[in-house]
Amino acid sequence: MAQAKIMVVDDDPDVVEILRLVLETAGYQVASANSAPQGLDKVKEFCPDLVLLDVMMPDGTEGFQFVWKLRNEFPPELADTPIIVLSAIHETTKLRFYPDQSDGTYRSGEFLPVQGFIDKPAEPEMLLKRIEQVLQMWSK
């Protein structure tokens, strides 16, 4: 899987640069976009195996729009691309994205159809491990 293609969508160029460095060092092929519309355009050319996505809060909900559009408006082979959301959003909002049903605070309808969440700042090793996990699960 070392040759897998990963797309980074984040409006912070520093974060994009760091992630690119980490991912390329680990042997992935990387493309990047600094906005959701640009990311959606690039998905079509690059056909990534996985998208690392920032939700880009609090000024917009571009990240959510990205997930929504990719899942609903793209051809199936692209629409199912696994997404890992990379964000500090747990800290700043009460939003939860995943149906952690064992959690007493779980309420249906509060999750986002993505494959994982990583809190920023991400430990590079941990990030790589998660990416590998998701890719493996999805290639089955």
Next chain:
Amino acid sequence: MPSEQELASNNRWLIRLRWLAAGGIVLSAAVAAGPLGYPVPLAKLVLLGAAVGGYNAVLSIVNRRLLDHAEDDHTAAQRLANTQIALDLIALAALIHFSGGIANPFAIYLVFHMIIAGILLPPTHAYAQAGLATVLYAAVVFGEYAQVLPHVVIFTGCGFLNALDTAAHVAVMASAFFIAVFLTITVSQKLRQREQDLAQALERVARYATSSDLARRDLQRTQEMRLQYMRKVSHELRAPLSSINMALRTIRDGLAGEVPEKVRELTARAEARSESLLDTVGDLLTLSRARQAPLQEPFTELAVSHLLEQVTEALGDSAELHGVELHMEVAPGLPPLSGQPEGLRTALENLVGNAIKYTPAGGRVTLSASLDEGDRRVLIRIADTGIGVSPTDLPRLFDEFFRTEEARALQVHGSGLGLAIVKAIVTAHQGEIAVDSVLGEGTVFTVQLPTAPAEGGTAPDLAT
């Protein structure tokens, strides 16, 4: 001036009373002429009683029609009141005449009508009625004195004294009529004034209530804006900090190329500092949110055992890493708590996290819950065998940014906001927190939380 409704209801009241009066006339005439043996003309008095009943029936119909029409016909109601009183005065004058004239103590009944007029009518009308009463009374007694009208003698030997006596009699009665009207008008005006004042005061109270409601809404909006501002600031701080932190980690891990040992060490330190700064920013946000918790979301019922399990689960790894034994003891049958799950979890995780952090390896942290039978509160205790707190530091423990010397000496990171957050959350839940500690031996935090109200018949929490 009486209001429309007051007039209408008083008219009705007067009509009801008059039925009694009509009966009363007939009954007292019968008693006077019969057992008492007064020489009164019974037939005429019975006829008078019937006449009173007759016009009362007419008045009753008119009044009902007036009420049915429901239009606020004030003058009509007033006219009815005037008519009633005038008719009564005439009837009463006739009664007095038929039953002894000047010698009849029933003359005093005219005063009642003066009182009624004073209540029901505008002052000028009431005084006019007093004038009418005077004229009628004078007509009866002077008419009888002048023998224009026949005089019924009820007391033998008690005839007319002379014209002056008769005039004095009339003057006294007239003064009684006018004084009665005057007193009644004054009293009822005062009562009406007081009623109006009361109505105005009630209106003012209602207005204040509305304005305080608006103020409360304003306050809520301000609080919401403050929280939003805190979120924004926190994001603005966190975004660059986390990108600094990630860059440092990347360098440290050698992902950006070979790093000399000295550089790696410095990078690691910088990374640790940026991490603690991130924690502080996060804690500040949590603190501001906790202080506004009551305004955020409604409380729900929470099972104590579930809450404690979540906390133990979340911190199990950390305890293991520190070589600290983490124990949980929940008394069976605890009633559910009322609160915000997220907030209470944060509070307990902070307390347990602290206990683990400040307990040396080999130590023990116990998280337990029991019921305070006295006032139906749940007691959650977090006891550790850690470094403890000196008695002088205990009172400042919940202050923002306060850290004890012993905690600083351990060189573990802490923002100094954790316990302030806990206190804010517990306070928002109407709970209380207490701490007891022996330096070098351990610390016990006790959190008291109110249980959910028993209504709704919730089953007690069964510890699983």
